[in-house]
Amino acid sequence: MLTTEKPLSKKINTIPDLQTATKQKLALQVQDIDLKGKYPQEFMEEIGRLGGFAQTVPQEYGGMAGSVRTALQVIETVSETCLSTGFITWCQIATAWYIQNGESEYLKQEVLPDIATGKALAGTGLSNPMKHFAGIEKIALTATKTDGGYLVKGMLPWVSNLGKGHYLAIAAKIANSDEYLMAVVKEDFPGLTFKLNAHFIGLEGTNTFSCIFRDVFIPEEWILADPCEAYVNTIKPGFILTQVGMGLGLVKSCLDLMSRANQRLGHVNCFLEDQNENIINDLDIARLKAYDLAEEIINQQSNLDSEFLAAVIQSRLTASELSLRASQAAMLHAGARAYLKGSPPERKLREAYFVAIVTPAIKQLKKMLWVLSEKPFSK
Numbered sequence: 001m002l003t004t005e006k007p008l009s010k011k012i013n014t015i016p017d018l019q020t021a022t023k024q025k026l027a028l029q030v031q032d033i034d035l036k037g038k039y040p041q042e043f044m045e046e047i048g049r050l051g052g053f054a055q056t057v058p059q060e061y062g063g064m065a066g067s068v069r070t071a072l073q074v075i076e077t078v079s080e081t082c083l084s085t086g087f088i089t090w091c092q093i094a095t096a097w098y099i100q101n102g103e104s105e106y107l108k109q110e111v112l113p114d115i116a117t118g119k120a121l122a123g124t125g126l127s128n129p130m131k132h133f134a135g136i137e138k139i140a141l142t143a144t145k146t147d148g149g150y151l152v153k154g155m156l157p158w159v160s161n162l163g164k165g166h167y168l169a170i171a172a173k174i175a176n177s178d179e180y181l182m183a184v185v186k187e188d189f190p191g192l193t194f195k196l197n198a199h200f201i202g203l204e205g206t207n208t209f210s211c212i213f214r215d216v217f218i219p220e221e222w223i224l225a226d227p228c229e230a231y232v233n234t235i236k237p238g239f240i241l242t243q244v245g246m247g248l249g250l251v252k253s254c255l256d257l258m259s260r261a262n263q264r265l266g267h268v269n270c271f272l273e274d275q276n277e278n279i280i281n282d283l284d285i286a287r288l289k290a291y292d293l294a295e296e297i298i299n300q301q302s303n304l305d306s307e308f309l310a311a312v313i314q315s316r317l318t319a320s321e322l323s324l325r326a327s328q329a330a331m332l333h334a335g336a337r338a339y340l341k342g343s344p345p346e347r348k349l350r351e352a353y354f355v356a357i358v359t360p361a362i363k364q365l366k367k368m369l370w371v372l373s374e375k376p377f378s379k
Contacts, residue, residue: 018050018074022081030082033205034347039163040085040205041121044092047078048118053092056238057100062113068238069294071097072245079249083351084205086246087358091161095122097238098169099184102224102231107184111167122167125159125211126239127359129171129180133232134364134371141172141213143181149219150174150181156211162187162194163207171228179227183218191216202350237297237312240360244290247319247355251283254326254348261333274329282322290315310372317365320356327352 025043032038047053055071057063064070071093079086092115099112114120132139141154152172159168164187171182185192194209225231258276262269269275293312327349331338338345356362 015050015052015074015077018047018052019077021046021050022078026078026081026085030347031342033082033084034202035204035342037199037204039207040082040088041163043085044088044121045118047074047089048092048116052078052089053096053118054116056093057096057112057116061100061108062116063096063100067294068242068297069291072242072248072290072294075242075245076249076252079246080253081249083246083250083354084203086249087203087354088161088206090242090246091124092118092122093242094124094126094239095167095169095184097242098124098182098224098235101235101238102182103226104184104221104223106221107224111184115167120165120167121161121163122169123159123161123207125156125168125170127158128156129182129232130236130239130359131364134360134368136364136367139171139173139180141170142175143172143183143218144175146217149217149222150183151215151217152183152185152213153215154213156213158198158208159211160203160206160208162209162211168211169224171232174227180229180232181226182224182228182231184222184224185216185218189216189218202347203354237293237309240316241290241293241297241312243355243358244286244315244319247316247323248283248287248290250323250348250351250355251279251286251319251326254323254330254345254352255279255283257330257345257348258333261330261335265333265335269333272329272332274325274332279322279326279329283326286315286318286322290319306372310369313360313365313368313372316360317362317369320362320365323352323355 029038029040033040051064052074054063055066055074056068059065075086075090078089096112096115099107115122128140131137140156141152143150143152162168166187168185170185171180173180191214193212195212197210255276293315330345330348334345337343
């Protein structure tokens, strides 16, 4: 007997014009983004014009004074059509989040408005630092104090949403110290080089480069926090939770593919374990939990609570696991057609593994939860 499919009980409440643009413009570019590595710069700029990057940013810095929830929903909306573009949307929103919560008034006044409106694009080089602070790998960049700022050297292996004129957030260990700093740099800073040294099975259209720092001078006004331990603890929940939007959007698109496949194969798909209805129910639960957490995240005191951080990490973990499950279900529902190179279910499977592997990956999230259970985050 066939299961009865039902619509999602909780609709995404995001920018109507963004939903329209995503379906009418971005959808036409997905194959080129995925298979040819096309970077969707014009669409990114359109997201900025529509206010997609400005949701959390205060109005005095060119923002919408909205919430983390609406920022998450922007990423969810874009990811439903194209996870590559959803991911670089997250990169842009995350960089705005760093700056608005940072100590530099110069960055807030001079850089943040352009990032919030999409006039400038930005990457976030915090994969290595987040792994380092979790005890997974060594910090890649070192900063040496000099007159008026710091000289930074080292190499970040993979940073996305980069290009000519783009900004980049980084963290570095301060030389001869146990402290770290966070800062923003720009593509044209002397000594900074981007190199394309890898090709991926998915997410090729994200302008992902290695970043080589050869004594790059970072002026004091470009420093987000020095030292940055308390600052990182403040921005971490927003960094992690907004990524949930990628998983939510991906799962919704997998459900659409399953429904489409059932029009032809419903008589046999009914024997598969994962049906639309149970994945829909789990998506609804995951979405409501993420939205509720996002409503609290603007309160920085909540960000410093270990139970709250654990809930945020669990929400991100759930998004990864549900993405893997939904993409596999979409493959199985579509059958042999899904196994054709470039098919939508095949792309969703590759995208789901990205949600599960990108920092923080499933294994890092589980380690973070274990550490919090052993050693509370807050004092």
